[in-house]
Amino acid sequence: MSPVHAEAAARQYLSFGLAGEQFALPVAQVREIIEFNGLTEIPLLPEFLRGVLNLRGAVVPVIDLAVRFGKGRTGLARRTCVVIVELPDAGNAPPLGVLVEAVHEVLTVEAGQIEAPPALVGGIRAEFVEGLIRAGTRFVIALDLRQILSLDDLAALTGLSAQPAAALES
Amino acid sequence: MARDALVQEARELLAAMENALLEIEAEGASPDAINAIFRAAHTIKGSAGLFAFDRIVGFTHIVESVLDRVRNGTQPLDEPLMALLLECSDYIAALVDAIEARREDIEPDPERRARLEDALNALLGAGAAPKAPVAVATAAPEAAGQVEVEGGESVSSDNWHLSLRFSPDVLRHGMDPMSFLRYLGTLGRIVHIVTLPDAMPPAEEFDAESCYLGFEIDFASEVDRQTIEGVFEFVREDSDIRILPPHGKVAEYISLIGALPEPAGRLGEILVKGGALTQAELEQVLAHQAAEPVPAKPIGTLLVEREVVPQAVVAAALTKQKQGEEKRAQEQKFIKVEVNKLDALIDLVGELVIAGAATNLLARKQKDPQFEEVSQALSTLVEQIRDAALTLRMVPIGEVFQRFPRVVRDISRELGKEIQLVVTGADTELDKSMVEKLSDPLMHIVRNAMDHGIESTAARVDAGKPAGGTLRLNAYHESGSIVIEVSDDGKGLDRERILKKGIERGLVQPDQVLSDSEVFRLIFEAGFSTAETVTNLSGRGVGMDVVRKNIEALRGEVEILSRAGQGTTVRIRLPLTLAIIDGFQVMVGESTFVIPLELVVECIDVGGHDTRHNIVKLRGEPLPFVRLRELFDLPPATGVRESLVVVQYGQHRAGVVVDRLMGEFQAVIKPLGLLFNQVRGISGSTILGDGRVALILDVPNLVQRASRAQAALAWQGQATSMPEQTGGNS
Numbered sequence: 017m018s019p020v021h022a023e024a025a026a027r028q029y030l031s032f033g034l035a036g037e038q039f040a041l042p043v044a045q046v047r048e049i050i051e052f053n054g055l056t057e058i059p060l061l062p063e064f065l066r067g068v069l070n071l072r073g074a075v076v077p078v079i080d081l082a083v084r085f086g087k088g089r090t091g092l093a094r095r096t097c098v099v100i101v102e103l104p105d106a107g108n109a110p111p112l113g114v115l116v117e118a119v120h121e122v123l124t125v126e127a128g129q130i131e132a133p134p135a136l137v138g139g140i141r142a143e144f145v146e147g148l149i150r151a152g153t154r155f156v157i158a159l160d161l162r163q164i165l166s167l168d169d170l171a172a173l174t175g176l177s178a179q180p181a182a183a184l185e186s
Numbered sequence: 187m188a189r190d191a192l193v194q195e196a197r198e199l200l201a202a203m204e205n206a207l208l209e210i211e212a213e214g215a216s217p218d219a220i221n222a223i224f225r226a227a228h229t230i231k232g233s234a235g236l237f238a239f240d241r242i243v244g245f246t247h248i249v250e251s252v253l254d255r256v257r258n259g260t261q262p263l264d265e266p267l268m269a270l271l272l273e274c275s276d277y278i279a280a281l282v283d284a285i286e287a288r289r290e291d292i293e294p295d296p297e298r299r300a301r302l303e304d305a306l307n308a309l310l311g312a313g314a315a316p317k318a319p320v321a322v323a324t325a326a327p328e329a330a331g332q333v334e335v336e337g338g339e340s341v342s343s344d345n346w347h348l349s350l351r352f353s354p355d356v357l358r359h360g361m362d363p364m365s366f367l368r369y370l371g372t373l374g375r376i377v378h379i380v381t382l383p384d385a386m387p388p389a390e391e392f393d394a395e396s397c398y399l400g401f402e403i404d405f406a407s408e409v410d411r412q413t414i415e416g417v418f419e420f421v422r423e424d425s426d427i428r429i430l431p432p433h434g435k436v437a438e439y440i441s442l443i444g445a446l447p448e449p450a451g452r453l454g455e456i457l458v459k460g461g462a463l464t465q466a467e468l469e470q471v472l473a474h475q476a477a478e479p480v481p482a483k484p485i486g487t488l489l490v491e492r493e494v495v496p497q498a499v500v501a502a503a504l505t506k507q508k509q510g511e512e513k514r515a516q517e518q519k520f521i522k523v524e525v526n527k528l529d530a531l532i533d534l535v536g537e538l539v540i541a542g543a544a545t546n547l548l549a550r551k552q553k554d555p556q557f558e559e560v561s562q563a564l565s566t567l568v569e570q571i572r573d574a575a576l577t578l579r580m581v582p583i584g585e586v587f588q589r590f591p592r593v594v595r596d597i598s599r600e601l602g603k604e605i606q607l608v609v610t611g612a613d614t615e616l617d618k619s620m621v622e623k624l625s626d627p628l629m630h631i632v633r634n635a636m637d638h639g640i641e642s643t644a645a646r647v648d649a650g651k652p653a654g655g656t657l658r659l660n661a662y663h664e665s666g667s668i669v670i671e672v673s674d675d676g677k678g679l680d681r682e683r684i685l686k687k688g689i690e691r692g693l694v695q696p697d698q699v700l701s702d703s704e705v706f707r708l709i710f711e712a713g714f715s716t717a718e719t720v721t722n723l724s725g726r727g728v729g730m731d732v733v734r735k736n737i738e739a740l741r742g743e744v745e746i747l748s749r750a751g752q753g754t755t756v757r758i759r760l761p762l763t764l765a766i767i768d769g770f771q772v773m774v775g776e777s778t779f780v781i782p783l784e785l786v787v788e789c790i791d792v793g794g795h796d797t798r799h800n801i802v803k804l805r806g807e808p809l810p811f812v813r814l815r816e817l818f819d820l821p822p823a824t825g826v827r828e829s830l831v832v833v834q835y836g837q838h839r840a841g842v843v844v845d846r847l848m849g850e851f852q853a854v855i856k857p858l859g860l861l862f863n864q865v866r867g868i869s870g871s872t873i874l875g876d877g878r879v880a881l882i883l884d885v886p887n888l889v890q891r892a893s894r895a896q897a898a899l900a901w902q903g904q905a906t907s908m909p910e911q912t913g914g915n916s
Contacts, residue, residue: 056879059818068879073537075856075871075879110859
């Protein structure tokens with residue numbers, strides 16, 4: 017108990033690799049990490065929605081952040097994982113899966129260790145980035161999931177991509 | 187939680203009240219119906235009183251007073267009063283809504299309340315004159331202790347004597363006898379109290395929710411009888427409450443002892459112990475009792491609570507008692523279960539079905555005949571459990587239909603049209619979760635039919651139709667779906683007008699040939715309205731496009747049939763359940779899809795059939811089809827022997843071309859969620875025995891697509907006489 021309280025000022029981040037960069041998410045938003053074990057693709061959806069998987073009976077959508085960042089599809093390899101995230105203030109929004117190349121470690125970050133992001137970090141829109149975590153000589157990009165996974169935003173995107181299908185129909 | 191229960195109970199009672207009022211309007215007053223109304227108002231008041239929701243208590247109290255006059259025949263139940271009572275029930279509903287919204291401290295509509303209360307009070311004022319003699323009669327026993335001699339000598343006790351036998355249901359009605367006693371204690375001093383457990387059954391028959399206790403109380407207080415009676419106001423109906431004043435007459439004690447269920451000797455002892463009677467008085471009472479048997483009808487005697495009552499009330503009370511018994515018998519057939527618990531059960535059954543499928547798969551792989559047999563037996567059981575669990579959530583559609591008699595009555599008056607409502611198939615069952623979502627769309631369709639469909643009386647007479655219009659609500663089951671129809675015998679849809687409007691709005695090409703049903707479908711387009719038909723009545727915020735969206739969100743379909751001059755039918759088709767289905771598994775490449783089995787007609791081999799223009803000729807009939815591979819843009823495959831699954835939805839058939847047929851299995855429907863709302867051709871997902879997720883095909887959508895493609899083709903290619911060509915090759 018007490019160590020956790022002692023570190024209340026510090027935050028913990030889960031770091032992972034994606035499209036050749038190192039990224040991180042607050043541990044508080046991560047529900048679990050599962051090994052990639054295949055998923056079901058859903059036809060006619062934009063590429064960043066890779067499909068759905070079965071998480072103990074619940075059907076969970078899986079998102080490819082690399083596609084969302086405009087860096088092409090994430091390749092599937094031995095270390096590919098799906099990080100299941102839950103947004104704390106999104107009410108009872110369903111969990112989402114994030115496809116990552118590999119999960120690295122949990123970083124404990126003091127408040128002073130986070131720097132405000134420059135306008136463009138490694139070609140990623142600034143609103144997607146919460147800050148830069150200095151870890152030794154390198155930087156890890158802390159992502160703002162709320163912005164990236166803004167459901168309305170995503171749903172609107174899928175809506176757009178469904179348009180061709182609708183056109184087919186009429 | 188208790189608040190929710192109150193709200194729900196009040197709504198049920200209001201519905202019963204409204205039904206009874208409408209029944210009276212249609213068939214004339216009956217004691218049953220009047221009692222039902224009175225009971226509803228009384229119970230709402232009682233329950234609200236326990237929570238101290240004073241606004242509702244105050245209002246229902248006045249309503250109840252008027253109803254009381256109606257019940258004992260001093261106030262005729264005429265047309266204006268009916269209208270007033272209906273409006274009062276609406277206002278009580280508004281008060282209940284306020285409670286649900288936790289805004290019970292705010293009066294929903296003070297003006298309306300004042301107006302209704304004035305009208306009610308006017309009736310009470312006017313009714314007072316004929317009531318006067320009764321009032322005198324009830325007042326008489328009040329003074330009896332001092333003045334009247336008729337009942338024989340008075341006893342010497344200075345205390346009130348209360349005999350309470352609570353109804354066994356009192357706890358179930360949410361009332362605690364203790365709270366009444368505590369309240370009584372605030373009005374005076376309880377000198378002596380004896381608890382009578384005599385009604386307690388043997389332990390094995392004991393029901394923890396029943397109240398078996400009676401009390402004999404001697405009570406010293408300066409308050410008057412009415413105040414004491416008021417304490418037991420909410421239990422007075424079912425419970426046996428007898429109150430004897432200080433210096434009550436011996437005769438009263440005689441009949442009291444006679445009327446109570448416990449043996450006379452035992453009661454006598456209690457009375458003496460409590461000081462209500464002296465030993466001498468008791469002996470006198472018992473002697474009397476032995477000499478002359480207790481009057482056959484203790485109700486008619488001087489018993490205080492029952493007073494001097496008009497014959498009508500006695501009759502009413504008797505019928506009510508009978509109803510109460512019938513109701514109790516019914517209650518034993520039902521138990522109330524929280525919806526959450528049911529949902530949790532259904533979820534578990536869903537998991538069981540998935541686990542069962544996994545076991546089955548394993549059994550087949552192992553090729554162990556014994557294992558296969560056991561797993562087969564298990565599957566059969568799981569299937570039965572699934573069906574049984576799903577029926578738990580099924581409710582009769584009557585729950586939705588019961589709102590409509592009132593709606594039709596009100597709207598027909600508003601419109602000045604004479605419209606009769608005929609309801610059939612109200613006991614057809616469907617999933618509870620759908621019932622709630624069906625109410626608004628149906629309401630809109632009904633309003634539309636009454637406003638635009640049914641003509642004015644004059645126009646009907648001119649057209650040679652009966653002056654009164656008829657609106658029908660019908661429901662029935664058809665091949666795994668429930669069908670709900672709203673029909674009117676009005677003027678029908680104006681095909682030309684709708685078509686013209688559709689062309690104006692660019693929804694239809696001017697030279698396009700459309701079937702009637704395609705034209706009628708246009709009214710479901712957003713913002714589609716033929717200008718002359720807009721009135722404030724139907725413009726209640728929802729358009730027909732919203733109706734369609736609501737129904738489609740339930741995986742259902744709306745269809746319109748209409749004939750000029752004869753009427754219109756709106757037909758809604760919904761799946762029976764939203765939770766678990768029998769599925770038919772098919773594969774295209776590496777992807778697995780599931781088709782609801784009840785929609786599958788047959789499977790045929792595509793090889794050897796002419797499949798040009800995506801139409802195949804099947805037993806002489808052209809059948810449009812879709813290739814899932816093309817539709818979903820799946821990677822092409824070579825050397826597959828394709829199969830065609832014939833599906834049917836409503837009246838339409840179509841084919842779905844797939845690579846492989848995998849067979850039946852039970853599919854637990856998992857919604858895909860907001861992200862996938864827009865995906866056409868897929869209605870949900872399910873989990874296969876091996877843990878993978880499979881997508882469920884949206885058959886209505888596929889059938890619609892295939893038929894549209896066929897229609898478009900027929901329209902383009904009429905000159906090429908395509909059907910003959912295919913006919914030659916098949």
